[in-house]
Amino acid sequence: MHSTHLLLEEPIRMASILEPSKPSFFPAMTKIVGTLGSKSRSVEVISACLKAGMSVARFDFSWGDVDYHQETLENLKAAIKSTKKLCAVMLDTVGPELQVVNKSEKAISLEADTLVVLTPDQEQEASSQLLPINFMKPGDTIFIGQYLFTGSETTSVWLEVAELKGDDVVCKIKNTATLTGSLFTLHISQIHVDLPTLTEADKSVISTWGVRNKIDFLSLSYTRHAEDVRQARKFLSKLGDLYQTQIFAKIENVEGLTHFDEILQEADGVILSRGNLGIDLPPEKVFLFQKAAVYKCNMAGKPAVVTRVVDSMTDNLRPTRAEATDVANAILDGSDAILLGAETLRGLYPVETISIVGRICYEAEKVFNQDLYFKKTVKYVGEPMTHLESIASSAVRAAIKVKASVIICFTSSGRAARLIAKYRPTMPVLSVVIPRLKTNQLRWSFSGAFEARQSLIVRGLFPMLADPRHPAESTSATNESVLKVALDHGKASGLIKSHDRVVVCQKVGDASVVKIIELED
Known part of the structure; x- marks a missing residue:
């Protein structure tokens, strides 16, 4: 691991730590995924979350029904x-998750050194002596x-299996705790749960709620093998x-950890669920x-999302x-995004x-050793x-050398922009997505909206959807027209100022071009 360790930029003056941070249009390059629920589902609160820096909204279907989430x-x-x-939309599946079911939602007080029974009979009411679980035949x-x-998130109880009575499991409570809520994940260390990763309940939600709302991301809970991802993609x-x-x-x-490399090859990104792991x-x-x-x-150029960072908040x-x-x-x-749950x-x-996490990310990004990271990558x-990799790395190197304020990348699939972001430039990458006209033989439509929203989880990447009247085919007139719109957008947002240098990555005919422009008054 020593060879992959990233140090801080040197030198850091201790006095600089006390200096106030300069205001920025983008508070952080790192993206924030916020889970919407009981305390964050009103228009007013969601609006405030968006302004604070949330770029992906996560919908957790381990609780709440379809109407509630709609x-x-x-x-x-x-x-x-x-x-x-x-803001992009992420649907989080339940997967083969084992849960303690507390239908009454009354607080459950568990005392150390006493016994509690886990039962698959979910009709029973949860109490300090009995915990219903959604696991048939646990014995x-x-x-x-x-x-x-x-x-x-902040309170857990440790149980030791003392006796098996048919389908019931008698456990000795190892620590005193009070559980509040309606569902609690039940962790059984290092066992294989013989349930499909994408359950029938998950498929039902995806094929109804997911299709209706054209979800941008599917968070595939408890991914254990590459085949899990392949099956989910086949279903989608x-x-x-x-x-x-x-x-x-x-x-x-551990099963997912063991097969991490093969999973990474198949998935579009990875969420490190540190709580369960x-x-x-x-x-x-x-x-x-x-x-x-x-x-x-x-190194694979795929987003890494980290969870469970500020439970106490x-x-x-x-x-x-x-x-x-x-x-x-x-x-x-090197994480791309922070996922906030409870x-x-x-x-x-x-x-x-969201605001505090964003500010911490911003401060960390300022001392991220981009030079060392670039060389390692x-x-x-x-x-x-590859041709695209060469163009992407060259664009980042040029932008850093000339101290560009932004990199503008023209893309239709989003791949070129993601490759640029892979090299972690110190300035934002404005991904200008050019819509493409497509047909399914029944109707014509423009692509591009998915690609634009899906960049909202990539560190340093900020999307802009071009006018669909601009054709995807590259011509000099089209490129200049779209570039002007992108520059105007950057100026209006305060991202670009007069006399700033901007690096532009685009296709001209069959050639990919990286050029540097200096803005006039």
Whole structure:
């Protein structure tokens, strides 16, 4: 791991730490995924979340019905319209998740050294003596002496299996805890759950809610093998526009970790679910997995998303010192995005959480050693480079040498812009997506909207959808026309100023061109 470690930019003056940060149009290059729920589903709160820096809205279907989430999504659309801020939509599947079911939602107090029974009979009411679970025949998998964990983000209980009584599992409670909520994930360390990764319930939600709302991302919970991703993609390919939906593999257990390389090849991105994975892994190994996984994602040019960073902000206005440092280290490792779960889903301070996490990301990005990262990436890619890889790395190198304020990339698929972002330029990359006219033999439509929104999870990439009246075919007149619109957009947003240098990456005929322009008054 030593060879992949990224140091801070040197030297850092201690006095500079106390200097206030300069205001920026983009508060951070790192993207923030916010989970919308009970405390963050009104138009007003969602609007504030968008302004604070949320660029992807996550809908967690492990709770709430389709109608509930549809109402939230309609509020998101209204917020996008009023704030004029783009936001992508991520559907998070339930997957083969084992859960403790608390239908009454009453707090459950569990006392250390007492016994509690886990039962597959979900009609029973949860109590301090009985916990219903959604796992049929647990006795076939669980053994005496095994450890189980359940709880919420900040409170968990450790159970030891003491006895098996038919389908019921009698456990000794190892620590005192109070569980609040309706569902708690049940973690059984290092076992294979013989359930499909994409369940029938997941398929139903995707084929109805997902199709209706043309989801941008599918978060595939408990991805264990590359075949899981292939099966999910095969399913999406039959659902109209969802063939364009990107699949993010959620790594949540040792099985997924073991097959990480093959999963990364198949997935469009990876979510490191540190909460669940932290149960399967020894605590001292979690950081090592994060660094190795993020590095592999970086070199593959695929987004790495890190979860469970500021759990304490579910109930508190400020993160702990350890959490603030954890967020910064995730950025220095090379993460593309931070995913907030309970902090925005049911936390008391969703807007403040997004804002604070964004500010921490911004500070970490300022000292990210881009020069070392660039050299490592070029060395990893090796020679000969592909045509696109060469253009992307050249654009970033040129932009840094001339101190450009922005890189503008013309793209139709989004691939060229993502490759530029792979090299982590110190300035924003404005991805100008050129729509393409396509047909399914029944109707004509323009592509481009999916590609634009899907860049909202890539570090440093900011999309702009060009006017569909501009043809995808590259001509000198078209390029100049779209470039003028992009520059005007940059000026209006405060991203570009007079006399700034801008690096432009575009196609001219059959050739790919990187050019540097200096703006006049």
